[in-house]
Amino acid sequence: xxxxxxxxxxxxxxxxxxxxxxxxxxxxxxxxxxxxxxxxxxxxxxxxxxxxxxxxxxxxxxxxxxxxxxxxxxxxxxxxxxxxxxxxxxxxxxxxxxxxxxxxxxxxxxxxxxxxxxxxxxxxxxxxxxxxxxxxxxxxxxxxxxxxxxxxxxxxxxxxxxxxxxxxxxxxxxxxxxxxxxxxxxxxxxxxxxxxxxxxxxxxxxxxxxxxxxxxxxxxxxxxxxxxxxxxxxxxxxxxxxxxxxxxxxxxxxxxxxxxxxxxxxxxxxxxxxxxxxxxxxxxxxxxxxxxxxxxxxxxxxxxxxxxxxxxxxxxxxxxxxxxxxxxxxxxxxxxxxxxxxxxxxxxxxxxxxxxxxxxxxxxxxxxxxxxxxxxxxxxxxxxxxxxxxxxxxxxxxxxxxxxxxxxxxxxxxxxxxxxxxxxxxxxxxxxxxxxxxxxxxxxxxxxxxxxxxxxxxxxxxxxxxxxxxxxxxxxxxxxxxxxxxxxxxxxxxxxxxxxxxxxxxxxxxxxxxxxxxxxxxxxxxxxxxxxxxxxxxxxxxxxxxxxxxxxxxxxxxxxxxxxxxxxxxxxxxxxxxxxxxxxxxxxxxxxxxxxxxxxxxxxxxxxxxxxxxxxxxxxxxxxxxxxxxxxxxxxxxxxxxxxxxxxxxxxxxxxxxxxxxxxxxxxxxxxxxxxxxxxxxxxxxxxxxxxxxxxxxxxxxxxxxxxxxxxxxxxxxxxxxxxxxxxxxxxxxxxxxxxxxxxxxxxxxxxxxxxxx
Amino acid sequence: xxxxxxxxxxxxxxxxxxxxxxxxxxxxxxxxxxxxxxxxxxxxxxxxxxxxxxxxxxxxxxxxxxxxx
Numbered sequence: 001x002x003x004x005x006x007x008x009x010x011x012x013x014x015x016x017x018x019x020x021x022x023x024x025x026x027x028x029x030x031x032x033x034x035x036x037x038x039x040x041x042x043x044x045x046x047x048x049x050x051x052x053x054x055x056x057x058x059x060x061x062x063x064x065x066x067x068x069x070x071x072x073x074x075x076x077x078x079x080x081x082x083x084x085x086x087x088x089x090x091x092x093x094x095x096x097x098x099x100x101x102x103x104x105x106x107x108x109x110x111x112x113x114x115x116x117x118x119x120x121x122x123x124x125x126x127x128x129x130x131x132x133x134x135x136x137x138x139x140x141x142x143x144x145x146x147x148x149x150x151x152x153x154x155x156x157x158x159x160x161x162x163x164x165x166x167x168x169x170x171x172x173x174x175x176x177x178x179x180x181x182x183x184x185x186x187x188x189x190x191x192x193x194x195x196x197x198x199x200x201x202x203x204x205x206x207x208x209x210x211x212x213x214x215x216x217x218x219x220x221x222x223x224x225x226x227x228x229x230x231x232x233x234x235x236x237x238x239x240x241x242x243x244x245x246x247x248x249x250x251x252x253x254x255x256x257x258x259x260x261x262x263x264x265x266x267x268x269x270x271x272x273x274x275x276x277x278x279x280x281x282x283x284x285x286x287x288x289x290x291x292x293x294x295x296x297x298x299x300x301x302x303x304x305x306x307x308x309x310x311x312x313x314x315x316x317x318x319x320x321x322x323x324x325x326x327x328x329x330x331x332x333x334x335x336x337x338x339x340x341x342x343x344x345x346x347x348x349x350x351x352x353x354x355x356x357x358x359x360x361x362x363x364x365x366x367x368x369x370x371x372x373x374x375x376x377x378x379x380x381x382x383x384x385x386x387x388x389x390x391x392x393x394x395x396x397x398x399x400x401x402x403x404x405x406x407x408x409x410x411x412x413x414x415x416x417x418x419x420x421x422x423x424x425x426x427x428x429x430x431x432x433x434x435x436x437x438x439x440x441x442x443x444x445x446x447x448x449x450x451x452x453x454x455x456x457x458x459x460x461x462x463x464x465x466x467x468x469x470x471x472x473x474x475x476x477x478x479x480x481x482x483x484x485x486x487x488x489x490x491x492x493x494x495x496x497x498x499x500x501x502x503x504x505x506x507x508x509x510x511x512x513x514x515x516x517x518x519x520x521x522x523x524x525x526x527x528x529x530x531x532x533x534x535x536x537x538x539x540x541x542x543x544x545x546x547x548x549x550x551x552x553x554x555x556x557x558x559x560x561x562x563x564x565x566x567x568x569x570x571x572x573x574x575x576x577x578x579x580x581x582x583x584x585x586x587x588x589x590x591x592x593x594x595x596x597x598x599x600x601x602x603x604x605x606x607x608x609x610x611x612x613x614x615x616x617x618x619x620x621x622x623x624x625x626x627x628x629x630x631x632x633x634x635x636x637x638x639x640x641x642x643x644x645x646x647x648x649x650x651x652x653x654x655x656x657x658x659x660x661x662x663x664x665x666x667x668x669x670x671x672x673x674x675x676x677x678x679x680x681x682x683x684x685x686x687x688x689x690x691x692x693x694x695x696x697x698x699x700x701x702x703x704x705x706x707x708x709x710x711x712x713x714x715x716x717x718x719x720x721x722x723x724x725x726x727x728x729x730x731x732x733x734x735x736x737x738x739x740x741x742x743x744x745x746x747x748x749x750x751x752x753x754x755x756x757x758x
Numbered sequence: 759x760x761x762x763x764x765x766x767x768x769x770x771x772x773x774x775x776x777x778x779x780x781x782x783x784x785x786x787x788x789x790x791x792x793x794x795x796x797x798x799x800x801x802x803x804x805x806x807x808x809x810x811x812x813x814x815x816x817x818x819x820x821x822x823x824x825x826x827x
Contacts, residue, residue: 254785255780530822548820
């Protein structure tokens, strides 16, 4: 017993509780006893969950019927999440992190009522979830659906349990123990100057590529769609209005203004439908992709230099509102409509790697195509910094960090279900690049039927009917995942509300929902990257450190926007199709960031002397490192042009040298030159990513070995301070926690120590 | 359970949900600040609601928060 609790009793002398106050933590022995007491009802409950999960997995993985019902995905996911949360995250808590509720969190010992403010765990869960969930978990699973439903489902669920949620939980906990320090600062402290600098440069480059590819998804969703262009561009005046309303008319009325914004948003979607039926509307709002890309680049620059209150803050409220509302609505709709899915469990693309959506075999490309939802390095940037400054009690990190990521994984599963529920022929017609389909209905039908997929017989009528139903001119080669998901959501939602007549509304509602997230991520990403760049340049030119210096801010914003803007334009004009060549870079970048975060966590665990349980971060780190380094090497060295950037580069350059005037899908010399240029940039980026990550992982391994030799190392945690507040750890308070809550609420208000709460 | 009991409980649940939703949207921030201010017994007057929200967005200008993909 004493050994088990060494973690929580290490600072026994400092953490004396105030004798006049009730205890600030549940007695560890009592908590342990509660955990270990298996009443018959509890046993029955967990046996039931395990059985339901087992049956669901059997139906998904083993039973081979004509179709499989979507409800089994929901059951398999939810039951597995519950078991993982109850047992694995608890295992990590007990053996690796050993949180101590007698220790004050930064929200308590640094409390300022603003950035550092203890926040109710359920509210903070919502905040954290809204910050981590974006378009990523919605897009990746859609693209990976070409390999069949099983690989994606398995990776999303198993990946989140052993990798994604572990990363989020560990990073959040360690950042909390360090006063809410960012991942970059922790990397520098734990890995030294070389590792820290490599981590910083990697993060900056990765942010550029991620913003660029997210923007590409929006461009592809809005290209040649007057309805979409109108309704999404209306979000800008709506957000400006909300910003002015909150600043001057009714400050602080966040819910009220979000409701008003939401109603205006619905009007914008309905208005878009009317406009797309008028001749002038079509003429005005039908924009080609290059124009839209330039629009987003200009918008991104302006949004990043404007004050936050005017555009970014109100858009963030709107996006949070839509996020929570739509995700709940979609979950309900999937349970109510229970669509039948006719996609095979595993398709031949998993082994041949010849999939038209994204090239490459299951290993490693499935694991980079689905990044968010299973393992997302970007989360490490959110889980360090903002959220840890608001955590009330240490033990709540399990619910917020691990639990929050499980929730995002569930969003990914729903996106996968939505994508799987649409007709396979239509799926491939939408997701094959224009280079393959020619962008026409005839071309798409010929291409998709020529793929030789069993059970797929696409007709021109099916494509044109679907396009009319969703209110678009055409749905051929609408790559990027967002339009496919929107069709899937529209199909599911019309089964609950409105029927086929409402499909166009739901399609554009879904497009709006995704575009909102992405545009918020674009301005927030540009802003964050700008500050990182200013800080880095500040090492050489100190004046850049001053973030209120207008010229410096504009220069750094322009550099960041130019960075992602160039990649965006490259993707839009790419003769090979854009998304299918660029998306792997997005996944690789995201997973490499995860490897960096896990490497930092592993070094921290080693310095704490926890070698016996080092496999908890080391296992996902090894997997992420192997997957992304293999994927990067394939992208760099593969001789297959569809996979290797340099192979493609050489093939096109040789063709140019040989004086050919068209090659593959590039029909002109200019297009061939574009391919040579694009593959050069993509190939160079791959090399940069992989080199930086290898440096970071190597420095982390060195730090771990050094700590092992010394039996631990100096920790960089803040000094422990005794806590003076109490709150339950999980979603529902346990009996012991309820007892303490009652004792605390019986205290006279004047005697309660300073804290903030609801 | 009688009908008034059920209504009572439904109202409580609705209130809880509204509180939770407002919390997630960030609407409770000013109240949090006031509570903190009152309990930390700091001298002087706290910021007014308008000043608080201005200060909040101005601080966000200097410390941007990331939004995930």
